[in-house]
Amino acid sequence: MSTEPSGPVRSISRVGSATVAELMGEIDMRCAPELREAMSRIVAERPKVLALNMGGVNYIDSTGLGTLVYVLRQVGGYRGRMALFGLSPTVRGAFEITKLLSVFEIRETLEEIAK
Amino acid sequence: MTPSTRPIAEPVAGACGRVELNITSTPHSLPVVRAAVERMARTEGFSETDAHALTWAIDEALSNVIRHGYQNQPNQPITVSLEAVRAADGRTGLSVIIRDMGRQVDLESIQSRDLDEIRPGGLGVHVIRSIMDEVEYSCPPEGGMKLKMLKYPVRPSDPSSPVPRKES
Numbered sequence: 001m002s003t004e005p006s007g008p009v010r011s012i013s014r015v016g017s018a019t020v021a022e023l024m025g026e027i028d029m030r031c032a033p034e035l036r037e038a039m040s041r042i043v044a045e046r047p048k049v050l051a052l053n054m055g056g057v058n059y060i061d062s063t064g065l066g067t068l069v070y071v072l073r074q075v076g077g078y079r080g081r082m083a084l085f086g087l088s089p090t091v092r093g094a095f096e097i098t099k100l101l102s103v104f105e106i107r108e109t110l111e112e113i114a115k
Numbered sequence: 116m117t118p119s120t121r122p123i124a125e126p127v128a129g130a131c132g133r134v135e136l137n138i139t140s141t142p143h144s145l146p147v148v149r150a151a152v153e154r155m156a157r158t159e160g161f162s163e164t165d166a167h168a169l170t171w172a173i174d175e176a177l178s179n180v181i182r183h184g185y186q187n188q189p190n191q192p193i194t195v196s197l198e199a200v201r202a203a204d205g206r207t208g209l210s211v212i213i214r215d216m217g218r219q220v221d222l223e224s225i226q227s228r229d230l231d232e233i234r235p236g237g238l239g240v241h242v243i244r245s246i247m248d249e250v251e252y253s254c255p256p257e258g259g260m261k262l263k264m265l266k267y268p269v270r271p272s273d274p275s276s277p278v279p280r281k282e283s
Binding site for chain 2: 026028029030059061062063065066069073090093094097098099
């Protein structure tokens with residue numbers, strides 16, 4: 001199964017033990033299916049640590065948030081670890097208003113995840 | 116909220132006047148609406164944070180129309196009307212009316228879900244009700260749904276704001 005970047009997933013890399021997926025742009029109901037598909041391909045390889053770089057995301061709606069919840073459950077299903085980093089204040093606010101800040105592991109930098 | 120307790124908000128001659136966007140029920144319309152709403156809110160004096168929050172709420176409402184009202188059927192009509200209003204206490208806000216001709220739903224069924232249940236989906240109504248000051252769904256006799264919403268900018272000292280302020 002290919003893990004080429006596609007849609008809102010702009011790059012996939014390995015940093016230490018972590019697989020890092022860089023998300024970009026506006027994540028809404030328009031591109032959420034693409035995100036789900038791309039993330040499913042990554043999760044199929046069962047990375048021990050999946051780090052999502054949210055630094056390039058300037059908007060996320062509830063469909064996008066729901067997609068991330070779906071990915072989190074997939075990763076949790078095989079006892080992997082998923083963490084997000086680089087959230088802008090606006091995107092962080094979206095997690096806060098939907099009470100998802102405590103559901104996800106959210107860090108400032110990749111170094112805090114992949115150390 | 117009953118009509119007798121609803122704060123009175125009258126249209127005012129805002130910088131933009133009344134803006135009406137006629138779109139179709141495709142998700143590709145959403146970024147266009149977001150750009151227009153954010154721009155209008157900023158022009159009417161909303162802070163960047165408030166403008167973003169308003170934009171998000173409208174975006175969620177439109178997503179719900181596409182997904183539930185039209186069940187993802189494209190090319191169906193949706194009208195978004197925006198107008199500056201002034202409340203009885205002098206605050207200036209934005210009135211939003213979203214009108215569609217999709218499936219009518221039981222008004223009692225439009226509710227936020229329990230957020231302690233961690234699962235995808237069902238967050239849109241929670242977002243809308245958290246951000247907007249007034250939210251009123253109705254089923255007009257001509258068919259479809261009508262959603263009236265009002266948003267006033269959050270005062271900097273208001274601790275009840277659901278939307279975090281941006282760091283300066």
